[in-house]
Amino acid sequence: MNNNFRCNCPITSALDIVGDKWTLVIIKQMLLEGKKTFKDFSESDEAIASNILSSRLKMLEQFKIITKEKLTHNKKTNIYLLTEKGLGLTPTIIELTLWSDLNIREHHSSIISDSRIEMVKKNKEESIKMIVEFYKQKTDYNKT
Template sequence: MIRGFRTFREFQESGEGISTNILTDRLRKLEGSGIIAAEMEKVDRRRVNYRLTEKGIDLAPVLLELFIWGARHEETGLACATIEKMAKNRQQLLAEFRRRWRKHDPRPLLPKFDGRGV
C-alpha cells in the first residue's frame, strides 16, 4: 500500500511474483487481523479496494524501519540518497504516511524503484 496499490489486480501486477492463491490468503489474513479493510468500490461493485485500518497505520514506523534497513542492505534499485533522506526525515515521513493513509490517498508514498539494484 506504500506503493499506492489498492486492488487485488494492482497487488498481483506489482512485480513481486506472488501467486493468486497466496495473495488471496495474505489479504484475508491481514483483513482478519484488522490490519486492512476491504471496501467495495462505489462505481463498480465487483471491484474491491483495500485500505489500511488504524491498526495497520500504526505499523507505519515498523514498516519504515524495515524498508530503510532492507534498502541499505539489499539491492533494491532505490538510490542511496533517497534512502538516507528517508532515514533523516523519519518523523516527517511518518506524519505524511499517516495523513495520506487516513485520507485514503491512492498516490504512492515512495519513489518508484525497479527492484533489480542500483
C-alpha cells in the first residue's frame, strides 16, 4: 500500500492523492454543488472528460473518500457520496476558497463569489460544520 507515494511527507502524500487538476474539483462539486451522479459531474461548467471522471471516481472510491451506491428503485444510476474521510477535506476546500477570493480576482476578473463566502469569513469553524451537516442531511434525504 506504500507504493505510488513520492516520499514520507504527509503533505506531499496528501497531494499524491488529491493534488491534480480534477480530484478536488470533483469533491467540491459534491460538497458545495450537490452533484452526485456521473451525469451531474459530466454536465458541470468545468467540462471534465468522461474517461478522466471515471478513473478519478474509481480512485476516490479506492481511497474511501467517496462511496458508490445505488438507489433502491433505480439499478442503473450510481450515486457517489462523500464519506467522513471525504468530508474531512471541507476545511481545505474552504481555505482554498478564501485564498482564491482574496488573491485570484486580479488574474481572473469574471470569477464568481459564492454567497457562502461571507458567512465563512464571519465564522469559519461554524460555517464548516454547517456545510458538512447540510451535506449529510441532504444526502440522507435523497437516499430514501
